[in-house]
Amino acid sequence: MMLAERHTRQALERLREQTREAGRHVRSEETHERERRLAGEARQRVLDDLASHLQKLEQSATANGARVHRAETAQEANRIIIALMRERGAFEALRNRAPLLDEIALDEAAAVNRIALTRVHPGDFLVALSETTPQHPIWPAIHLRLADVSETMQARLRVPATFDVHILDSHVRSRTRAAFFSAKTAILGLQFAVAESGALVCLDNDGHNANLMAQAEHLICVMSIEQVVTSSADLHILIKAYAFGAWAAPMPAYTAQILGPTRMEGRGPDIDLVIVDNNRTRALAEGFEEALRCIQCGACHTACPVFRQIAISGYSPDPRRVPPYSGPIGAVLNPLLLRPGVASEQPFLSTDCGACNKACPVDIDLTGLLQRQRVRLAPNISRERTLLWLWRRMLKRPRLFTRFLRAIAHLR
DSSP, X not given: OOOOOHHHHHHHHHHHHHXXXXXXXXXXXXXXXXXXXXXHHHHHHHHHTHHHHHHHHXXXXXXXXXXXXXXXXXXXHHHHHHHHHHHTTOOEEEEOOOHHHHHTTHHHXXXXXXXXXXXXXXXXXXXXXXXXXXXXXXXXXXXXXXXXXXXXXXXXXXXXXXXXXXXXXXXXXXXXXXXXXXXXXXXXXXXXXXXXXXXXXXXXXXXXXXHHHHHOSEEEEEEEGGGEESOHHHHHXXXXXXXXXXXXXXXXXXXXXXXXXXXXXXXXXXXXXXXXXXXXXXXXXXXXXXXXGOOOOOHHHHHOTTHHHHTGGGGOSSTTXXXXXOHHHHHHHHHHHSOTTTTTTGGGSOOOOOHHHHHOTTOOOHHHHHHHHHHHHGGGOHHHHHHHHHHHHHHTOHHHHHHHHHHHHHHO
């Protein structure tokens, strides 16, 4: 495991301080605890009877004019999405920023099928342009310094070198906005879908989701099974929870909702809704339903002292293949959702300080879940158990311990 670069660690520390200070002005401690409890209850209501809520969502979305597809695995979800695009003869599409799309490896599947995907989230756009890896679920380009952005845009887009944030921002937005008018298909990873009404919901702070919904002729909306919400009342609670967790704000800058094509003259985009399981039913069966309360707001990442030191690359030995989720919740979810053995070491990236528990806006006991994952995975990591046994023995023999350290240093 390697530390993140110094400027990335500093940026994550600043993000923590800024969100913590902003959060104090948005909510008192008492209000925060009450909102966490309400949001946690709203998530638990879904998980207590998930099958019936999914069935109700399917009925509501179908009644609104959307086509609903179920995918048991990531591969099946990609096959459905590619088939939907081929059905319309589309070979390019825009996509938003959504962890689920990374989880199913949509970009790789599209590339294999010669479909061009363009990321329109400004942070994602800069990360793709610089050919680096997103380092935070909400702030993907947090590791890029102003000089890095200027140099990359000068080399790739022929933008004159400048440290003026407004000039650089205008160039990014002019290119992402131009993309809205060129592609007719958009692939949207949803934040929530309301079982009661069939509303499909995206939240962001820059408006790219609303633009995608407004401009695209064909929307392929992708959600995981636990992202369903029982009612509009619960949706309101969870929107506030997401905004506070992601930006320490009372509400998101943009809340984009769509029900279906406008009934008058049949205007509006055609909508396909893809509901993905990908081992979540197994996670429920194994007693990890509390982990599926997660709304992917990134609050636990910002609060976690381990994540602030290693960032997302510390959760993968291969920097080219980072896991779909990171931080405390990623250390719980990845061993459940990915193939066995891929993320077995991640639950041990924790100090058990409890900072993530306090930060979580939907009241998940992350430290408890991490401890359960360690117990579950401990028999599969014999190397670590052997090293720990050896470490304990050598601590009782100082001379042997010193010789061992010298031998290790010599080997390195």
